[in-house]
Amino acid sequence: MELSKNFEPQAIEQKWYSHWMNNGYFKSVPDEREAYTIVMPPPNVTGVLHMGHCLNNTIQDILIRRARMQGKNACWVPGTDHASIATEAKVVAMLRERGITKSSLSREEFLKYAWEWKEKYGGIILEQLKKMGCSLDWDRTSFTMDPDYYKSVIEIFVRLHKDGIIYRGLRMVNWDPASKTALSDEEVIFKDVDSKLYYVTYPFADGSEGGITVATTRPETILGDVAICVNPTDERYLNMIGKEVLVPIIDRKIKIIADEYVTADFGTGALKVTPAHDKNDNELGKKHNLRALNTLDEEGKFTLEELEDDLINDTIVSYAGVDRFALRKKIAVDIEAIGCLQKIEDYKSQVGTSERTGAVIESRLSLQWFMDMKKFIATNPEITAAVAEEKIKFHPSKFKNTYAHWMDNIKDWCISRQLWWGQQIPAWYDGEGNVIVAETEDEAYKEYSKKHGLKSLPSGEVWRGLFQDEDCLDTWFSSWLWPIEVFKGISNPNNDEIKYYYPTQTLVTAPEIIFFWVARMIMAGYTYKNEMPFEDVYFTGIVRDKQGRKMSKQLGNSPDLLGLIDQYGADAVRFGIMIASPAGNDILFDEGTLEQGRNFNNKMWNAVKLLKMWEGRTTDDGPRTTRVGQRTTDDGPRTTRVGQRTTDDGQLKTNDNIGLWSVDSGQWSALWFETRLNEVKSEVNDMLNQFKLSEALKVIYSLIWDDFCSWYLEWVKPGFEQPIEKVVYDKTVEFFSQLMELLHPFMPFVTEEIYHLLDERKDDLCTHVYAAPVQTDEKILSEGALLKNIISGLRDVRNKNQIKPKETIKVHIQTAEATVYKSIESILAKQINSAFIMYVNDAVAGTITTVIGKDKFYIETEQPLNMAGQREDLEKELAHLKGFLISVEKKLSNEKFVANAKPEVLAIENKKKADAEEKIGIIEESLRGME
């Protein structure tokens, strides 16, 4: 088979994904194996795949694929979230484009459009995940508005209402004028804005000279002012308390009151009180029995509805329907015209904005449904304890403080939304102030008749006058049941699936939704399953661009993911995003890492090509005897003749007798790599257990590129058109396969492809189960390290002396322990293109001298010798060693150190000293020899 020059991902990605799907590898059903379950954080149905999803789902896929290969029953559940605000906004926008307004539609008509929209666009993001290779059990795809799911949400609402945890009340809520709905506190994002502080004077009502001046950032609300408040100890205003002033423009008489709440130092020390439009003012209003006078409608436009007729004048009429921000400017102009505006100052303040629409939030008095969170979490102390005691482990653990802090300061949760897309609140009203909460309309009537008696109509027909609450529930009030209800744990309690899969193992999500979602799932888990929803929570970072800016649509710095997959391949994208993604840190996305991933694919691809070249040329010959390292005479120079022989004309000829040494060195190399592979396997295993995915990938990358390709393959590589020993070839295929196993969770496509190219297979890598680790002798690792060290050192010498790669050198080693070189000398000779390795007892004249470790190397070359350069290098090394020796000696001459340090530390220091002294001696000797 002819392999392409470079790895071409597009064709094989499609091929393998279909193959995996057709074989049902991603499907999970309960069995006797240990379960490893992840429920995917359901993306919004409106969503398209972005870098955040890419990171998040790659991590989950790595964990799931690894678990599958560990022989666990891996189950990864996909799904989408109905995302009420976001989706409803999209549907409204879509309708607007078609010239339809939401208000012209009935609820049923609107929902029909919404479902159509969902069917059309809702699955896009899931399809995109397939392109990334995500091994999700698609048969389990769930949606937060599936019929059973819907019912479960309603059931939970009713239960919580019964328990007195859900209540309805008139409260100040966060109002989003853009989507015309209330929001929970968590959905409000505070942003720093440059605003103005307006100093407005309210003249005394009795006509006396002057008035009282307040500072406000929101002059548009002054028409709703019902009092002015000062601090009772503020001497400036003591004599004014109780007096009346006139609200500018509207001339309403309001009182100056006093309350500790007001800070004398801020602004003018006088505060205008607008209970309908500010949370604190509202508290103040309640305390002082002030009425809340609403002057803004649900869209944030001025309304005269609650004003008394006698206060309405032409100016005020002209405000009707004016947007709050336009009104702010208008009123500023108008109060200046009547001389009530003292000055305007620049001011930085924080304003709340809607997480979804970005609109500035209004505080608005409104009748909503709430959940009493303090009461709720008090029912199960595990909710807070599990995280604190790390029964549920957060990665990184710092987030457990965030969690604890939020729990300590938890506030009531506003769960009703003035939207249609979502679970409709199961509350029915009779129009006379009676409310019935029940799971269905029929239930509601039953309950109603029990409580209030059955109403009958004069006509004798049954009374059907209850109407259901128009609002729907906060999306998070459904998603908090996700890990339970995807297994029907609410709608069909104690079924086999929920018993098997719950609690799930790992949740991978963004820290931004720790309160929205993570915390609430923990609450729901302990409340409805009496058990944690997951064991580990891995918080991903935020994907930022190279300049560290968060990726966003507005900035346009979010790359097109599918385009990237087309360009680099899914494996390369996965590699790129993971390699730069240390646990819990933000990731700076740089296309360069994708390129690195692509190059990595190529590297492996080319290694396959190399093996394919060897495949047809293996030799079955048993190990041959070699003459490696053998002594020629008893006391003469010990010579090893490696991979060459003398030609007739006496010149050394390389490479025509490679087989002579490749036997031994090949097997030694295989033993070395096997040991190294085992070492890395256990390292990777430890890292993955600690969720250090990025580090694990780095280690695997280096194992494949450096140890396998750069070292091992070069060591076992036969000479040009020479055969490779069968044993070594088979070992090499085996190693390569195991490397693919190790890498597969990270880069599933290329590894599966290579796995099959390497050998005839009965299985697929996707479901291949890792073998148990093998015990290996680690002594060989130090031999390998020594070999690498010397190869690099001598290559450096070649480089520095400008010896051409093709020029053969001759190496003489002066060492006290020639035996340590026995197993590596033939490889060494080949890797540095040396005609032979000889052992000598004395310096060899006319050679380049270098010292590596404690041994001296004399390199014979045809190049003219650069003595000055060599001296310089040796002297530099000598200076370094001497400096080092001084620091060690200083330590050892310190009596306190000798007295206090642990014996093993002392021994190490003594060895360092001896080593350094020995090396210094060797280098000094070499330097003398060069004179």
Next chain:
RNA sequence: GGGAGUUUAGCUCAGUUGGUUUAGAGCAUCUGCCUUACAAGCAGAGGGUCACAGGUUCGACUCCUGUAACUCCCACCA
């Protein structure tokens, strides 16, 4: 305003309870190579007072205190 975190090579990060050679990796940079798997490559090299100032200790990148810078979370002083 409260809390948490970060600060190690040009960039992104490792550095496990203080002591294995006066700090490691990848990327980037530089030098030399179109060597027969791979120039999307090979070989090699350079580069850091571990943010700053103190302290504890025989010994500090590592522990403590303070300072500075940056980041995040929480909190609606109008």
